[in-house]
Amino acid sequence: MSNVNTVVFTIVLVLFVVVTVVGFLSARWRRPPVMAQLNEWGLAGRGFGTFITWFLLGGDLYTAYTFIAVPALVFGSGSIGFFAVSYTIMAYPIAFIFLPRLWSVCRVHDWVTPGDFIRGRYGSRGLALAMAFTGILALMPYIALQLVGIQSVLTVMGVNASSTNTYVKDLPLFIAFLVLAIFTYVSGLRAPAAIAFIKDTLIYVFVLVAVFYIPTRLGGWGHIFGATQTHFAAINPVTKAANGTFIPTTKSTGSTQFDFATLALGSAMALFVYPHIITGTLASKRRSTIKRNMSLLPMYSVLLGLIALFGYMAVADPVTAANVKKAGNTQLAVPYLFQHMFPSWFTGIAFAGIIIGALVPAAIMAIAAANLFTRNIFKEFFKPDASPALETRMSQWASLVVKFGALVFAVELPHTFSINLQLLGGVWILQIFPMLVGGLYTRWFHRWALLTGWAAGMIYGTLAAYNVKNATTSHWAASSDIVFGHSIYIGITAIIINVVIAVVLTVILKAARVPEGTDETLPHQYTADPKDAPAPVPAGVGVQLEG
Amino acid sequence: MNTPSATPNAPRDTAITQAKNPVAAHPITSAAIFVLVAASICCTLIVPIYAHITPKVGDFPFFYFYLLAYMPLVAIALWIANLLQRRLATPADSSDSDAEVAR
Numbered sequence: 001m002s003n004v005n006t007v008v009f010t011i012v013l014v015l016f017v018v019v020t021v022v023g024f025l026s027a028r029w030r031r032p033p034v035m036a037q038l039n040e041w042g043l044a045g046r047g048f049g050t051f052i053t054w055f056l057l058g059g060d061l062y063t064a065y066t067f068i069a070v071p072a073l074v075f076g077s078g079s080i081g082f083f084a085v086s087y088t089i090m091a092y093p094i095a096f097i098f099l100p101r102l103w104s105v106c107r108v109h110d111w112v113t114p115g116d117f118i119r120g121r122y123g124s125r126g127l128a129l130a131m132a133f134t135g136i137l138a139l140m141p142y143i144a145l146q147l148v149g150i151q152s153v154l155t156v157m158g159v160n161a162s163s164t165n166t167y168v169k170d171l172p173l174f175i176a177f178l179v180l181a182i183f184t185y186v187s188g189l190r191a192p193a194a195i196a197f198i199k200d201t202l203i204y205v206f207v208l209v210a211v212f213y214i215p216t217r218l219g220g221w222g223h224i225f226g227a228t229q230t231h232f233a234a235i236n237p238v239t240k241a242a243n244g245t246f247i248p249t250t251k252s253t254g255s256t257q258f259d260f261a262t263l264a265l266g267s268a269m270a271l272f273v274y275p276h277i278i279t280g281t282l283a284s285k286r287r288s289t290i291k292r293n294m295s296l297l298p299m300y301s302v303l304l305g306l307i308a309l310f311g312y313m314a315v316a317d318p319v320t321a322a323n324v325k326k327a328g329n330t331q332l333a334v335p336y337l338f339q340h341m342f343p344s345w346f347t348g349i350a351f352a353g354i355i356i357g358a359l360v361p362a363a364i365m366a367i368a369a370a371n372l373f374t375r376n377i378f379k380e381f382f383k384p385d386a387s388p389a390l391e392t393r394m395s396q397w398a399s400l401v402v403k404f405g406a407l408v409f410a411v412e413l414p415h416t417f418s419i420n421l422q423l424l425g426g427v428w429i430l431q432i433f434p435m436l437v438g439g440l441y442t443r444w445f446h447r448w449a450l451l452t453g454w455a456a457g458m459i460y461g462t463l464a465a466y467n468v469k470n471a472t473t474s475h476w477a478a479s480s481d482i483v484f485g486h487s488i489y490i491g492i493t494a495i496i497i498n499v500v501i502a503v504v505l506t507v508i509l510k511a512a513r514v515p516e517g518t519d520e521t522l523p524h525q526y527t528a529d530p531k532d533a534p535a536p537v538p539a540g541v542g543v544q545l546e547g
Numbered sequence: 548m549n550t551p552s553a554t555p556n557a558p559r560d561t562a563i564t565q566a567k568n569p570v571a572a573h574p575i576t577s578a579a580i581f582v583l584v585a586a587s588i589c590c591t592l593i594v595p596i597y598a599h600i601t602p603k604v605g606d607f608p609f610f611y612f613y614l615l616a617y618m619p620l621v622a623i624a625l626w627i628a629n630l631l632q633r634r635l636a637t638p639a640d641s642s643d644s645d646a647e648v649a650r
Contacts, residue, residue: 079598085614086591089621093587096625221606229600247610248598257594265592291632295625301618309611 004158008339011348012157012355015202016176019195019356023183026194036389038112041188041396042371043283046107050292052193053284056364057293058300059196060280061088061271062203063142064149064358066304068331069419074311075324075333078232078244080256081419082308083263088301090268096294099272099281101440101526103290106282108525113368114278114436115376121439122447123517125380130454131432132376135275136369136402138429142274143365143406145421146358148331150176151410153351155327156335174407176355177362181403184363185396189283192363199360202353204303206338206346211306214341218316224309227316259480259487263423266491270426273433275368276361287529310334317341362403370398423479424465427491431457434499440526447517449505457498464490576631583628587621 030047032040039046048056066084074081102117111117114135119128151173159172183191215221232244248257271277284290314320314333323336338350374395379386386394409421435450468478468490481490510516570577590596597613604612 079610082611082614085618086594089591089614089617090588092621092625093584096584096628225606225608225611247600247608248594250595250598257598260598261592261594291629295622295629298618298622298625301621302615305615305618 005344005347007344008157008348008351009159011345012352015198015349015352016179016355019198019359020179020183022194022198023180023187023191026190027187029190029194034388036392038371038374038388038391038395039110041392042112042367043279044189044193046283046285048193048284048289049286050284050289050296053280053289053293054296055196055200056193056283057277057280057297059192059199059357059360060277060364061297061361062300062304062357063361064146064354065142065419065422066307067203067354067357068149068152068334069145069422070304070308071311071314071334072330073419074308075314076244076311076330078228078246079248080245080260080263081311082305083260084267084419085301085305085308086260086264087267087271088304089298090264091271092294092298092301094268095272096291098437098440099294100287100290102278102436103281103284104287104528105440105521105525107287107530108528109520112282113371113375114273114275114432115372118432118435118439119376119380120520121443122435122450123519124447124451127435127447127451127454128376128380130451131435132372134428134432134454134458135372138425139275139365139369139402140406140409140425141421142276142425143362143403144409145419146362146365147173147177147406147410148421149358150355152329152331153335153354155329156332156339157351176359177403177407180359180363181366181400184366184399184403188396189279189364189367192360192367193283195356195363196360199353199356202349203357206350206353207303207306209346210310210338210341210350214310214313214337217341218313224312224316228312231315256487259489262489262492263480266430266489266495267423267426269433269495270430270491273429273436274425275372276365279364279368279371286531307334310337313337362406366399366402366406367395369402370395373398373402420476420479423489423491424476427461427465427479427489427494428458430491430495431461431498433495434502443516443519444506445502446506446509446514448514449502449509452505453498453500453502456501457494460497461490461494464493570635573635576634580628580631580635583624583631587624591617 030045032045034040070081070084072081073084102114105111106117109116109120111120113132115128115131118131119125151170154170154172187194215224218224229246232242232246234243235241236243245256248260250257272281281290284293311333314324314337317337317340319340320333320337323340324330324333327336335351335354338347342350374386374391378394378398379391383390431454434445434453438445438450464481465476465479468476468481479490480487481493482488483493591614597610599610600608602609607615
């Protein structure tokens with residue numbers, strides 16, 4: 001702890017304490033008569049309007065992935081990292097198509113999780129279990145990514161204890177995480193919603209200042225792009241290949257255009273299927289809130305585009321580039337850049353912004369995973385008569401367990417390529433796209449066909465991702481694979497396999513007249529827009545209609 | 548809430564049938580919505596359109612300028628699509644009709 005900058009440390013600590021206090025106090029925000037309900041703890045009463053939803057979803061969508069992992073990839077490999085910009089562009093039109101339908105049908109039926117919808121739509125507990133399992137699994141590495149983000153900032157701040165034991169070294173990280181776990185337990189979704197205001201304000205301030213200020217220190221954008229172009233064209237003495245690509249290429253060796261497009265498309269399709277994003281969506285009051293936000297949220301994507309450019313600034317700044325190289329960890333690019341470019345007090349604000357920016361989504365992810373566990377596993381298979389109070393308590397505890405599961409991911413998987421943690425989650429969560437988004441439009445697919453397709457996609461995706469290796473890592477090294485001579489995102493290959501199997505089996509199962517299960521939904525419920533929050537429902541609403 | 552206000556006791560059958568085929572009722576508006584949304588997706592999905600260094604805009608190579616300029620355009624396109632969709636929803640099938648009742 002010898003080289004800790006006191007100013008930076010104090011500012012980060014103060015802002016962290018403020019956030020913690022807000023996290024606990026938020027339990028009183030819009031306080032309902034009865035808090036012990038999943039609609040309250042897990043969805044904050046489903047009462048958020050356009051404004052709060054914008055902050056909440058913004059806080060939910062733009063995570064340590066945005067602030068650490070994307071610039072790290074840009075710093076390390078160049079233009080391929082900008083797939084994230086393309087992805088956040090595409091995500092909104094895609095969500096604009098299906099998200100309002102999901103909101104409506106879940107609102108009418110008072111469903112809390114995407115698993116509830118699957119269960120009601122297909123009359124299949126097994127399919128809902130598959131959904132819940134996938135959702136929880138996919139969220140683990142995504143939460144782990146938030147931890148890696150916090151860790152990068154703490155490393156550059158110099159607060160890591162000097163020990164070789166991972167658990168001792170990362171003690172500050174664990175403390176931050178424990179605090180997060182406790183206030184999530186107490187306040188539920190209200191906590192991240194309230195903290196999102198602080199987070200977004202900090203982030204907007206530091207990103208805008210950085211984008212205008214840093215280029216003046218580095219000789220302007222012309223110099224930044226010029227230096228970057230030279231850097232990525234240079235041949236790396238170790239790998240005997242270019243350092244990266246300045247513009248996505250079409251050349252067959254290392255063709256990055258196809259990789260770029262599939263990574264962007266896969267991530268965009270995955271984004272609004274992630275349970276934590278659906279949680280944020282279902283917490284909103286009206287259907288129009290969702291639609292309006294689809295055109296307001298791209299404001300954040302502008303921010304993401306600018307943040308990605310920090311990766312190039314780090315390349316163009318010799319001191320930062322040398323620091324990162326010495327540490328051997330590209331995740332440190334943005335923290336080092338800020339540390340070198342800004343006075344301590346501003347660095348403190350920026351670092352606090354990144355840390356809080358990781359805590360908010362981590363909280364929502366844990367809530368979403370906990371809700372899935374409670375509704376679609378615990379209640380479904382173990383305690384069908386669980387009262388709303390028991391459901392809520394179960395979710396609270398599950399949110400703690402999920403966080404510790406994520407810690408395992410954070411410690412065990414290689415951190416040097418953190419964006420891969422999110423891409424790996426994407427490979428898994430994409431496999432529920434056919435049943436979830438398909439189900440919003442048609443009951444044509446047979447439930448068992450969907451289940452088989454899902455299983456095939458999951459197995460293929462996991463094996464393919466496990467087998468990707470590079471010079472330094474033997475497994476889980478990346479999420480793109482070479483298929484028919486093209487580098488392509490594994491999630492896309494897996495979902496194609498998934499859909500083909502689902503289609504073929506549906507035809508066969510329909511011909512064999514295998515029972516299709518009952519559908520609790522009606523066509524007009526997908527466009528409904530009930531004005532008032534659903535009345536508190538007795539336990540077992542999803543169960544009583546089961547035929 | 549800018550959605551047109553409800554006729555509280557609209558017959559439920561009307562509400563259901565109208566919700567079913569607003570596309571058939573307004574083909575041009577529907578096509579416009581489709582084009583706006585599809586273009587928003589395709590113009591970033593098809594990478595060769597913009598994977599070029601030139602023409603530079605200021606100091607920004609075209610690729611980077613395109614991606615940054617694209618986002619406000621998507622926001623506007625989706626805003627227009629949203630307004631058009633509202634036009635599809637006729638007052639009788641207004642969003643305020645309580646779905647629980649209709650069920």
